[in-house]
Amino acid sequence: MPTSTYTQIHKSILGSGQSSISFTTINSTYTDLRIIVNARITNDGYAIGMRFNNDSSGIYGFRQNSAINNGVVVTDKNNFVYAGINRQTTNNALDNLMIVDIFDYNATDKFKTYCSQSAMRAANSAADTSFVLGCYRSTNAITRIDFAECGDGGSGTFGTGNLQTGTSVIIYGIKAGS
């Protein structure tokens, strides 16, 4: 009989604002990770990003497909210092919602590819939806993940302002069968 495999393995909910959320020892017994993020940021026009293994080198890249205000925006980010998971947002957004999937995060035979389905819900301004697909160009297994507010100019800036109270990140592990 098939056994269930969609297991919550890490969770953080901020009781007060802080600069990042860190999971310093990712459970290594799964094949893929699904991460549910609901975040609020401090600075207008910034985004939310991930950093793997505390690696600040410019080996992240991603494409953002976004639908906003009856139009579309497609943006490529190369040689970045973080993995983007949503489009730049506003500091009055009530929710920045992201479902992130990281594939083969333990593998050492390939770069790590991830995707994110995201949406911003604002109080009295425009909202948008995005599909982001990116790559961490490292064959190292992912053992640590940090989340922070980020700037997306140049090669990116990781950690530009606090994640606000109530921001939550929940990580699920999905194991491949035989």
Place this chain on the structure above:
Amino acid sequence: MPILGTIASSKLVAAQGDYVSLGTSYITSNTTTVSFSVSNPGDYKLLELRCVARSSGGDAGFGLKFNNDTADASYAWQRNYYVASDSNTSSSYLGQMPTSSSDADTFGIVLAQIWNADSSSKYTSWMSFTGERRSTTGFAPQLLGVWKNTAQVTSVQVTNDTQGGTSQFAPNTRISLYGLK
């Protein structure tokens, strides 16, 4: 202060609402088609494919077929790149992966949900998030496909012969099928 926690592992017996593994193929040599059997297909309201794939040759697309129905006319799809789209009414398309000439160690992904596989009165459809990221460019389409058949799904084939090419799935490709009970 953050609340941090670590929670225990998988349940041993699946119940209604559980997400269960139905099989995985770890490819060690070039392979054209990966097939999974779906026992008790009526048990699963949703099937999900999770693929990490690379092509052995120049063909970047791969397809999805059901119950060993290999007739191209049985399938159709629409692909959306946000700034462009395309479609075909007589072939199957599931996702995109790097070709053999792409950057080393780069793999594409597919995250696809398959709907109505448990039904014997509706066509089976799938919704796929897919793409690949190279050093300076990438592709990230979303697509909808349909198998124009009302039969319950008893087997799933992920195949690299979708567009008449001769490429195969390259080693280190991994394809997994799950079911939501």
